[in-house]
Structure formats: structure tokens, C-alpha cells
Amino acid sequence: MSMLCTSCYVHASLRAPRRYLSLEQVRELVQPSPAALMTVLRWLKGHGVGSCRSVSTLDFLECRMPASTAERLLPGAEFHRYVKGGRSVVRSPLPYSVPEELAEHIDFVGGLHRFPAERKVVSRAWAKKDAEPGQRHGGKAAFHLGVTPSIIRKRYNMTGGDVGVLANNSQACAQFLEQYFHQADVAEFMQLFGSSFGHRSQVDHVVGHQGWGKAGLEASLDVEYIMSTGANISTWVFSNSGRHESQEPFLAWLLLLSNMSALPSVHSVSYGDDEDSLSRAYLQRVNVEFMKAAARGLTVLFASGAASVPRRCLRGPGAPGKPPAAAVAARPLRGLRLEGGDDGAGCRRVSGGNHTFRPSFPASR
Secondary structure (H helix, E strand, C coil): CHHHHHHHHHHHHHCCCCCCCCHHHHHHHHCCCHHHHHHHHHHHHHCCCCCEEECCCCCCEEECCCHHHHHHHCCCCCCEEEEECCEEEEECCCCCCCCHHHHCCCCCCCCCCCCCCCCCCCCCHHHHHHCCCCCCCCCHHHCCCCCCHHHHHHHCCCCCCCCCCCCCCEEEEEECCCCCCCHHHHHHHHHHHCCCCCCCCCCCEEEECCCCCCCCHHHHHHHHHHHHHCCCCEEEEEECCCCECCECCHHHHHHHHHCCCCCCCEEEECCCCCHHHCCHHHHHHHHHHHHHHHHCCCEEEECCCCCCCCCCCCCHHHCCCCCCCCCCCCEECCCCEECCEECCCCCCCCHHHCCCCCCCCCCCC
8 A cells, every 4th residue: 555655646746647546446455365354253253243344445344342342352451431520431451462363464453542632722812912902802803704715715816717617526525523514504605705706505415424503613614615715516525423532533434435436536624633642553544544545546635733723833843743634645734824824823734743654755745
């Protein structure tokens, strides 16, 4: 997969014709051998584990079992329930082992050791500090609503004619953390801000559970602005509920893509995690899934490096990487600079502290 992903970057740099793989061809490339698959399935079945599901590429298994069964399956593991506040998780404080004949067939076993990271609300104290003398914090100067679609399009030199015209054009954005959008909000947003360019007023496809209740700010922002810059293009939304250790279930989303043969070619994501909050094995597996997506010709764009902190945020070796944007096969985006600052919160790329992935081939990206 690494060689194949390297080839993708070489093709991009040389502007050579690209020959991407179908989902079936990716499966032929990554699926385990029949002997390896049978070895793993026989091991699971021997411990009474039968509730498993795979993906189309046959290289990932997700199994459900009682903790007592997991302890027999993974010698050394000892599971306990840990409770803090209103949250409860089952974890093993002890390392596990697998039979030697299985070790070469297993990348990682997830959900065993690491505890959910604490979610912290980042203060907006800098807004008060940067306000003009005499302006009250929380007033109009501290909360700017002026970056409308017309301003973004102008900054990218887009005219009213820069809209999608081909019927097979499509794009997608992924949402996490129970962030949902409303079709009625999209229609109203386009009525207010889309008069200067051709556009669509609703999302064409929603994949996953779309919750009820109030629309989320993050989901609304992502959906409405991708439909404003990628105007008049069929848009999909992947709604991913649940958590991976209290964080976005990126791997579950990527496995969903691995199960779908017909997909938009461009996917936009504005979520990210701190590198040091996830295991290296998990990050490596996420990166493998990105490589599989790249082999199919999918472009995944991440604008998740700012982390809602000002430009004076921590940089350099002490700054944590921001996966998945820091992965080899994902493409991080820099912020668009507007007069007086960035369009985001300030730090335009804090994924420079990445320690897990240090490849040489995308260094110039």
C-alpha cells in the first residue's frame, strides 16, 4: 500500500494520467490470504466468537463479545469497568498477548487499554484582549459574522460562472460528534447568500443516521460552505454517530467508505484529534484506510489543524500532530488569510508536530 500511495503522489507531481483502482481491485490488493483468514476465524470460533462483521476489502473484522470471552481470547487482559462522572468504559490495565501463529496476521486490537481523552473547551479570552479600548467583550467587535460565501468566492477569484455544470460532479463532507444539519437551514442559507451564483438548495444524499433536534453549528457551516464554493454540485453528507474513545470514529467512517463502490471523488472533513491521545497502531490502521481511498482516486481534504486556538498557539516539536490531517495519505489545508487575520482561529497548520508519520515523498505538499 505504501508503494501504491507513493505512486499516487508521483503521478500528481508529474501531472501524468492517473489510473485508479476500483473497489474490487483494491480488495484483490489488500485482502488476506485464504490461509490467514481461516487462521483468524478458527481462532475466534474456538473461543465462541461468532458475532463479527467484515468490510468489502476483507481486511478488517469488528467483533462483539462479553469481557469474559475477550479475557480468554487475549491472555493477560483483565477487564474492569471504570466510571467517572456520567461516563463509563470497560478497559484492561494489563497487556494482552495473542498466539504466535496469529501475530503476523493482526495489525491491532482496539478498545482495550486507552481511556477517553478529556474534552476541554478552549477559551476565547484572546478576543477580549484584542478588542479595541472601550469595547465590551461579547460585543459586535468580538464576534464577526462577515465571512459570507461571496467573500470566500471573491478571495478565490471565483465568478458567478464558476459552478458545477457536469451531471456526474459530486462532493461530500463527513460529520461527527452528533453534529447534524437541516435541509430547511440549507435552503434558507442559500436564499440569503447564494443570489450571486448558481447553486443547489439541498443535500442530495445523507449516509448514516441524521438526528433530530437543533442543527449543529459545525455541521451547518461545513455543509453550507462546501455547497457555496463547490456550487451547483451534488453533495453528500456522511453522518457518523458514536465515538472512538470519546473522539471522532474516523476508522468507522473510513471502513464505511471501503464498503461503498459508488462514492463522490472529493471528501471534506473539518475534525481532528491530538496525536498523543491515540495509539500508534490505531493511527497506522487509519492511514492504511486512507491509502486504500487514495488508490481508488478519492481526494480527502482536512481543514482541522486550527483547533480553535489563536495564532500564538504552540508550534514546533512540542505541538501535537493533528490526525487524521497528519496522516501520510490525507491532505491538510492551510487557512485563507483575510485582512486582519485568518478566517479561522489563527494557527494555520499545527500538524507540524506530527511524530507518527514522517514520510519523505509528500514533503513538498
